Amino acid sequence: MSLSPPITGACLCGATTYRLDAPPLWTAHCHCASCRKATGAGFASYLGAAEAALRWSGPDRASHCSSPGTFWDRCGQCGSPLAYRSARFPGEVHLHAATLDRPQDFVAETEVHTDEHLPWTTLAAPPPRRLAPEDDMAPVLALIRAAFAYMDGRIDPPSSMHRLTEADLGAQAKTGEVWVIGAPPVACMVLTPKADALYVGKVATAKTERGRGLARRLIACAEMRARALGFPTLELQSRVELVENHAAFTAMGFIQTEATAHAGYDRPTSLTFRKPVLPLP
The missing domain is CATH 3.40.630.30 (Gcn5-related N-acetyltransferase (GNAT))
Structure with a gap:
């Protein structure tokens, strides 16, 4: 993993920013249909962040509940997708890696839901x-x-x-x-x-x-x-x-x-x- 704290990122318009003062809990590409629909991309890339080590700045974030206990957070000004939260993962916030100030430092440790990956996307490594x-x-x-x-x-x-x-x-x-x-x-x-x-x-x-x-x-x-x-x-x-x-x-x-x-x-x-x-x- 190439990311080391402090890890910072921002939305498209720059109004909403975040700072993570701890190493990521994990990093991954997710190929599930829900993440594709939520982001409009072929797959979504995340870093798991400890909520206690994460600080947000800017306007109140907009949050959409797609199913019970599941939330997608966006910038309240420009609507950029920023994070995913779920009651199944208490104490964690899953940040969208593409919003990092240095996304080039991101390396996915694993890929999940590879059975759902689209034929026009390529897995980073051969699946098990x-x-x-x-x-x-x-x-x-x-x-x-x-x-x-x-x-x-x-x-x-x-x-x-x-x-x-x-x-x-x-x-x-x-x-x-x-x-x-x-x-x-x-x-x-x-x-x-x-x-x-x-x-x-x-x-x-x-x-x-x-x-x-x-x-x-x-x-x-x-x-x-x-x-x-x-x-x-x-x-x-x-x-x-x-x-x-x-x-x-x-x-x-x-x-x-x-x-x-x-x-x-x-x-x-x-x-x-x-x-x-x-x-x-």
């Missing part, structure tokens, strides 16, 4: 695709081993990826789901249904592709699958030593819920994180 059990799992296994290699000598006990095989991934594609981005894959994840959550495992990104928001795209895909399968929550685990991963998962909306120990260990070796799956706007 689900592999079938008979697909070649060798590139996926190679990606996981390369991406997880840095854990060797750092975590105890060693990563389960050392025991992972192509056959295991093929079986997972049959009983659960295996998703990748790119061909050959540059990012992947494995989804496993549990009693009350959709478990996200083996999230891996090629070293050369990091910083492009591919992990966020996969997590957004996992949320989509959780909704489709009727799961209210995503769950994942991370080793206690990997503090940078804990921070990344927290930034994506996960909350630590538990600490557990592998068999034979008298100390926590793994942390469990969960993320509620919100209904679509």
Whole structure:
């Protein structure tokens, strides 16, 4: 993400301005029909802003309620679309990225509702695709081993990826789901249904592709699958030593819920994180 505070923007006529004094919560392109209708564009680009860190200046904004609990804010003078708010996202304001004073600094970490994207718009990156059990799992296994290699000598006990095989991934594609981005894959994840959550495992990104928001795209895909399968929550685990991963998962909306120990260990070796799956706007 290239945006850093203070982040400023304005409407077309310049009467209404805003200032965000915190980093964006997230950035995304949205391809849903509602956003297209509200903006008159092929897709809408947003940065999620913490409402407490956002300051508005200028005339009172005009606000239109398109459905219960959903609001579109515009400049009260020129009518420029400025932001989206929803009761489903308390404490957040979704600012239209095109209104930024420096829109060239905006980078979308993910794209949502890509199943609704128009044929005359182009996705910023290939969408995640689900592999079938008979697909070649060798590139996926190679990606996981390369991406997880840095854990060797750092975590105890060693990563389960050392025991992972192509056959295991093929079986997972049959009983659960295996998703990748790119061909050959540059990012992947494995989804496993549990009693009350959709478990996200083996999230891996090629070293050369990091910083492009591919992990966020996969997590957004996992949320989509959780909704489709009727799961209210995503769950994942991370080793206690990997503090940078804990921070990344927290930034994506996960909350630590538990600490557990592998068999034979008298100390926590793994942390469990969960993320509620919100209904679509």
